[in-house]
Amino acid sequence: MDTLNNDFQNLSRKNMSFSQVFQYIKQFIEKDPNGCYKLMFGTDSQVHPEYTRFITGIVIHCKTKGAWACIRKVMVPRKMINLHERISLxxxxxxxxxxxxxDEKKEQLIDIILPNIYKGASFSIEGHIDIGSGSRNKTKIFVDEMVLRMETLGIEPKIKPDSFVASSYANHFTK
Incomplete structure (x- = not known):
């Protein structure tokens, strides 16, 4: 797997470091400290003939101010056909x-909003998992395991149809 230091990008910026990504998120929140923010993460993958591409999306969303987002791309140099292995990765x-x-970085973000929570400001963190619990969904047997992994991190897990960062945003870049 390639894990470069400057491996984040979006449509307007390439080769962003994590610290640059964090600054963009912080500045986005600082523009409106009264907003209702969701910091969301999710990964999707696509098997190609010679490799499997994984895209992790980071999205900061505010109901009244839109969103800022970026992705991180990881390539595995083989076809990963085992579904559990792929969902787990x-x-x-x-x-x-x-x-x-x-915790220190999360506190920096929360500290921007904290003085305004009585005015309706909020901040939450979600982990979007590209799996569903529907009876026809092949991934339903992995739901409990993957949801527990997100909960262990202290973030709110979301599965289909509510896991749009993984199933829609990241998915767009896996092709």
């Missing part, structure tokens, strides 16, 4: 990016 890559947001 998707969750691991999400956990890896979530863990970059240390």
């Amino acid at each position: 998707e969750t691991t890559l999400t956990e890896e990016v979530v863990s970059m947001f240390s």
Whole structure:
């Protein structure tokens, strides 16, 4: 797996370091400290003939101010056809990016909003998992395991249809 230091990007910036990503998120929140923010993470993968591409999305969303987002791309140089292995690595890559947001970094973000919580400001963190519990969904047998992994990190797990960072945003970049 390639894990470069400057491995985050979005449509307007390439080669961003995690510290640059964190600054963009912080500045986004500082623009409106009264907002309702969700910091969301999720990974999706796509098997290609010679490799498997994993995309982890980071999205900071405010109901009134839109969103700022970026991705991190990881390539595994083989076809990963085992579904459990792929879902597990998707969750691991999400956990890896979530863990970059240390308690100190999370506190920096919360401190921006904290003076305004009585005015309606809020901040939450979600881990979006590209799995579903529907009876026809092949991934339903992994739901409990992957949800527990997100809960262990102290973030709110979301599965389909509520896991749009993984199932829609990240998915867009896996093709």
